[in-house]
Amino acid sequence: MTEPSITSRPRIVIATPVLNEEANLSRYEQRIREVLLSNTEYDFQVLLVDDGSRDRSWDMIREICGRDPRFRAVRFSRNFGDHLATTAAYAHADGDAVVALACDLQDPPEVILEFAKKWREGAQIVWGHRRTRDDPPWRKITSEAFAKMLRRFAVPPGSKATTGGFLLMDRKVLDCLMRFGERNRVNFALVAWTGFNQAVVEYDRVARVAGKSGWTLSRMIKSMYDTFIGFSFLPVRLMTTSAIAMFALTMLLAAYTVIHWLTGHPLLGWTSIMVVISFLFGLQFLLMGMVGEYLYRIYTEVVHRPLYLVSESIGFPEGTQFQARDRAL
Numbered sequence: 001m002t003e004p005s006i007t008s009r010p011r012i013v014i015a016t017p018v019l020n021e022e023a024n025l026s027r028y029e030q031r032i033r034e035v036l037l038s039n040t041e042y043d044f045q046v047l048l049v050d051d052g053s054r055d056r057s058w059d060m061i062r063e064i065c066g067r068d069p070r071f072r073a074v075r076f077s078r079n080f081g082d083h084l085a086t087t088a089a090y091a092h093a094d095g096d097a098v099v100a101l102a103c104d105l106q107d108p109p110e111v112i113l114e115f116a117k118k119w120r121e122g123a124q125i126v127w128g129h130r131r132t133r134d135d136p137p138w139r140k141i142t143s144e145a146f147a148k149m150l151r152r153f154a155v156p157p158g159s160k161a162t163t164g165g166f167l168l169m170d171r172k173v174l175d176c177l178m179r180f181g182e183r184n185r186v187n188f189a190l191v192a193w194t195g196f197n198q199a200v201v202e203y204d205r206v207a208r209v210a211g212k213s214g215w216t217l218s219r220m221i222k223s224m225y226d227t228f229i230g231f232s233f234l235p236v237r238l239m240t241t242s243a244i245a246m247f248a249l250t251m252l253l254a255a256y257t258v259i260h261w262l263t264g265h266p267l268l269g270w271t272s273i274m275v276v277i278s279f280l281f282g283l284q285f286l287l288m289g290m291v292g293e294y295l296y297r298i299y300t301e302v303v304h305r306p307l308y309l310v311s312e313s314i315g316f317p318e319g320t321q322f323q324a325r326d327r328a329l
Contacts, residue, residue: 009043010096012116012168015089017049017082021103022056028103029064029071035109037070042116046071047089048103052079058312065314072315080308083185086165088308090187091178092316098174100165100187107166111203115168123199124173125191128166131202160198167191183307 014036018025036044048065050058050073058075065071074088086100097119099112107128115126165188169177176194177187 011043013093013095013098014046015100016103017085018103019051020053020055025060048073049085049089050075051085052076075312077309077311084308096171099168114201118199124170124196125198126168127162127200129162129200129202130205132204159192160200
């Protein structure tokens with residue numbers, strides 16, 4: 001991990017994953033310049049990670065970095081996912097603190113200055129909490145449900161974590177985060193797991209101006225799934241509880257059948273029996289599938305493939321060994 005350089009102003013690195021954002025990059029650059037780079041209290045720098053974009057995003061990133069050395073960039077060899085793109089930015093951020101900011105600017109850059117104020121007051125993690133959000137109803141409902149389940153079953157007690165990756169981390173927290181090496185990463189859950197002194201800044205999330213969000217329903221479900229598989233006892237506890245409940249029901253059914261046989265009233269037909277058998281087999285295969293999911297994740301950790309592969313970089317010293325750092329995570 002590169003140590004932050006000692007300057008008169010605290011250095012804060014803005015970590016931004018990019019995927020097919022050619023419609024937003026110009027506005028992103030303009031807003032970052034107006035709000036953050038013009039600030040005289042902090043030394044802001046930007047690290048963009050192109051997560052295998054198929055449009056002109058990388059060409060535009062080249063132009064942005066060419067205009068201003070405070071912008072640096074990394075390009076993946078293919079699409080590895082938003083969480084790994086953010087991980088790559090975290091791994092090569094050399095500031096005193098780092099902030100994750102989406103390229104679509106639905107999370108306003110002005111809030112970062114409030115993050116920095118809380119950080120200077122002693123908070124080592126500052127969470128952005130969406131007070132209001134201009135999103136479709138289904139997204140609001142699923143996000144709120146996810147947040148409640150996350151606080152109840154996944155994050156450590158007392159954590160102020162919120163869903164979403166808009167947050168600030170102190171260098172000490174970032175160094176701890178880089179010790180996590182799992183493949184199926186949910187970064188905000190990992191940050192929450194670390195603990196440390198935390199604060200919350202509330203803000204109003206705005207509507208996306210251009211382009212199409214890559215945070216689809218399927219990706220949201222996968223993020224929920226990864227969070228509960230990786231951080232919560234809930235899936236395994238559900239398996240155990242379901243097995244106990246089905247065993248109890250089976251015993252009741254067996255007792256009911258034996259009593260009717262002893263009293264000379266055997267059960268007629270096979271419909272009810274076949275329904276129960278089918279249900280039990282379905283439940284058994286469901287539980288086997290959950291066990292298989294855990295085994296697959298164990299396998300992916302054991303083979304220890306690189307988290308991502310970098311094809312190009314801008315603004316880094318010649319010969320920077322990105323993958324060497326990845327293996328050390």
